[in-house]
Amino acid sequence: MLRALLGRWRSSLRLLRPAHVEADHAKISVTQLGHRYANKVVALEDVDLNVRSGEFICLLGPSGCGKSTLLYALAGHVRPTGGTVSIDGQPITGPGPNRLLMFQEAALFPWLSVRGNITFALAARGVPRAERKERADQYIRRVHLQGFEETLPHQLSGGMKMRASLARALAVDPTVLLMDEPFGSLDAQTRIHMQELLQSIWMRTHKTVVFVTHDVHEALMLGTRVVLMAPRPGRIVRDLEVHLPMPRRPDDAALTEMVRHVQRLLSEVERTNIPDSPPPSRASTPAVTSPVLSPPGLPRPAR
Numbered sequence: 001m002l003r004a005l006l007g008r009w010r011s012s013l014r015l016l017r018p019a020h021v022e023a024d025h026a027k028i029s030v031t032q033l034g035h036r037y038a039n040k041v042v043a044l045e046d047v048d049l050n051v052r053s054g055e056f057i058c059l060l061g062p063s064g065c066g067k068s069t070l071l072y073a074l075a076g077h078v079r080p081t082g083g084t085v086s087i088d089g090q091p092i093t094g095p096g097p098n099r100l101l102m103f104q105e106a107a108l109f110p111w112l113s114v115r116g117n118i119t120f121a122l123a124a125r126g127v128p129r130a131e132r133k134e135r136a137d138q139y140i141r142r143v144h145l146q147g148f149e150e151t152l153p154h155q156l157s158g159g160m161k162m163r164a165s166l167a168r169a170l171a172v173d174p175t176v177l178l179m180d181e182p183f184g185s186l187d188a189q190t191r192i193h194m195q196e197l198l199q200s201i202w203m204r205t206h207k208t209v210v211f212v213t214h215d216v217h218e219a220l221m222l223g224t225r226v227v228l229m230a231p232r233p234g235r236i237v238r239d240l241e242v243h244l245p246m247p248r249r250p251d252d253a254a255l256t257e258m259v260r261h262v263q264r265l266l267s268e269v270e271r272t273n274i275p276d277s278p279p280p281s282r283a284s285t286p287a288v289t290s291p292v293l294s295p296p297g298l299p300r301p302a303r
């Protein structure tokens with residue numbers, strides 16, 4: 001029994017491997033990124049991250065580890081105080097049409113219908129009038145909102161608003177989709193539905209996505225890569241490729257094993273960053289670099 005459990009645990013963790021992406025092969029390249037806010041908080045220090053075209057990256061970590069700051073630096077909304085960020089070899093100096101940032105709030109115009117919100121965004125991006133309605137309706141179908149084209153946002157549920165917002169984001173076809181905890185305010189069931197929808201859309205489009213979340217299960221459900229961050233100063237401590245086939249089921253056994261493993265890594269990150277303890281030196285986070293950990297109640301496997 002124990003041997004079977006251990007075998008299952010080992011094989012699921014083999015699907016979680018360290019990521020190594022050369023800068024030459026990267027769509028997004030972040031080099032030695034640092035950001036210190038005006039209040040002297042060091043939100044990011046020495047962050048290096050290369051993202052291939054078509055990857056779904058989840059930034060995961062405790063509150064305050066700089067996930068949003070990194071995302072906003074990619075969006076061009078934060079001008080980092082050190083290092084560089086580039087997309088397709090072009091340095092980012094401000095917001096641009098090749099990136100789209102989505103938040104927890106659907107941010108729909110309340111006086112425009114679902115279709116109106118999408119066609120407005122298309123018009124703002126210079127899409128010819130003749131194409132707008134057809135393109136809007138195509139993405140409305142993709143998020144399963146057909147029949148609600150003329151509905152105003154206040155007549156939609158939270159999940160439907162988020163689907164409309166997702167349709168709008170996809171319709172403008174950005175090179176990179178940046179998502180800051182987009183499903184954070186949804187109830188558990190709607191959140192799972194949104195994850196499944198986003199996953200199925202990603203499988204069709206292979207859009208490059210950078211997705212911020214606190215939720216380990218969400219990160220492993222969606223990500224082709226999970227980047228673990230730690231605070232004070234905000235930095236990357238683990239970068240793992242998730243080789244679990246898609247579509248993923250929320251209750252899949254291998255996924256559940258991985259969630260436990262990554263939760264343990266995260267709690268080690270949190271233990272080395274206890275509030276009111278002196279900030280850890282960069283060399284004092286060794287636990288996070290230990291390659292294999294035992295799940296609770298199981299012996300530590302031989303290396």
Ligand SMILES: Nc1ncnc2c1ncn2[C@@H]1O[C@H](COP(=O)(O)OP(=O)(O)OP(=O)(O)O)[C@@H](O)[C@H]1O
Pocket residue numbers: 037038039041042043061062063064065066067068069070214234
């Ligand atoms: N505009 C700002 N001015 C000053 N400090 C800021 C500002 N925005 C963020 N910070 C600080 O920078 C650090 C990183 O914040 P950031 O929001 O990027 O982290 P996060 O990992 O996204 O956190 P959370 O998960 O809670 O959203 C935190 O200590 C935060 O207090």
